[in-house]
Amino acid sequence: MVNLLALIRNETTKVWKKKRFAVVVLILLILIPIFVYAQMKIAQNSADKFNEDWRSELQSRITDNTNALSSNRIPEEWKQWRKALVQQLQYYLDHDINPQTPNAVTFTRTFMDNAVSLFIPLMVLAIASDLVSSERSTGTIKMLLTRPVRRWRILFSKLATLTLYVSLILVVTVLLCYAISGLVFGYAGWGEPVFVGFHIRGADVDTANVHAITQGVYLLMQSGLIWFSAMVVAIIALMVSVLVRSTAASFVTMMATIIAGTILANMASSWKSAKYLFNVNLELSGYLRGTPPPIEGMSLGFSLAVLGIWAAAALIVSFTVFTKQDILN
């Protein structure tokens, strides 16, 4: 029996030698500085407008909210949220941080939030889309499948390689974001508080459990969720790559699906059953921020389940087709 690790090593080498990962890093190296520059411009603008009196402004907001907390007329769950807000504002004041000026961690967090729906999937597809279809279009699949290795092991090694690269892409994106934006905004900001614990109930946001966590922890949670949705995209792309012979067709199919997802998310609030589609569920980190979901009835648990089921189905289809398929050309 051939070692699975040897097969995974083969697949990893292939992706590496094809320079796919190098392209991803190159794209990041070009795009991130552009966003950093844009963010810097925004920060300069707001600094010009609000001048130096941000401390007194913070102080007055804290006073307002503390007063509200002692009031009887405010419902209990609102108080919870205000308590967290006061905590956060107090933190800024204590640490002499102007909340309007970004730092490397805030930038990374915001960048990742915006990247989850299109940018990360795009980079994942650069690797996932031709994992199987390139072997078919170049004919190397005939060499690959006529060696004494069971077909499921070949596909499994490709899946493992994909997981590896998806993880690597996320790590590299975060690191590059932090490293490049830190040059401009400074590398501090890990300890800054962020609100989490929002619950969406119908059209309302339930703030009863809201509390502040540090940005570092937030970034970790956020990256975990983004990793999950990136893996689902990768697995579905792997399936398409098994089913479609041409790499271009496989890439276009997946890209169209993902773009359709972002469009649907913006317009599908009246089409309720669209929430079972995987592509409207990809923005998992939105639940952390407490942004209302695109379609009523969606929650973090719901989205995770929908994505999980799609991924499982895609895996079943991939493995069944790949192990049974006749290689006709």
Add this chain to the structure above:
Amino acid sequence: MADHAKEVVLSVQNLQKSIGRKQIIRNVSFDVYAGEIFGFLGPNGSGKTTTIRMLVDLIKPTAGKILICGENINSHPDRALAHVGCIVENPEMYGYMTGWENLEQFARMQPGISERRIAEVVEIVGLDARIGDKVKTYSLGMRQRLGIAQALLCKPKLLILDEPTNGLDPKGIKELREFIRMLAGSGMSLFISSHLLSEIQLMCDRVAIIAHGEVIAVGEVDELVSQAGTYTVWQVDKPDRVKEMFEGQPDVQVVPENQHRIDESLLTTLNEPIVTVMDELLVTDWVNRLVAAGIGVQSVQRVAPSLEELFLKLTEGEKIG
């Protein structure tokens, strides 16, 4: 047959394949013995490639059995393929890697292949000088060599080559032929498909002929060729008179120009050849008779029919489609 004592390396039994409702392969059966060069001959579209793909588990048969060294390819593809090296159609490798890296890839896919073995096969196919270059810079001949090196890595008992001479220049074809003989000499069985009949005639010991998804003959190449009968070709200074003399003779049969199937290139050098079918023993007698009649006999030659002739004879009246 004398082959009974020989070990069967590849056994194909009642192989069938349907795609949709169309039956592409019907009841194909043959055996390949250890150390022989086995030809698989058929025109394009006859089901040759489909059969080869079934031999190496790229296509699953609808019915029938394929045993390689006694292992069933469908139930234990990993065990059966451990004895096989193959190139199906073109030798496609990863162009973005060097030849050596490609071989490393395939070496990792099978147990017990050391770096020394890789160096060994590189030397066997004579690719030492360019093995460190990217495969995308290789010529077709070099890719072919690399493909064969890959196939030899696991010291296979059976080497399957699908149309190996495709795209090679005459020198390359000659080298390949010698190489194949050398491999067979070392005890390996070779399974070679071709639509070029002369290739099979030059290379193979035995042949299976396939048409329309059916094997129409299996046997020794020489035996099958002699079955098709030989021609006696005359070249004389008065062809019309000779034709008249042959006419009506019970022991001589003149074959009209468009009815014999001798390779055209053999006849182009001859001026107005008369193609006949006659007993070998009568030739001297007839030469004497023609000379006595004042006819100059320039040449008499026996021409073996090509395998193509045999092929057409076996598939008489059928059309490819």
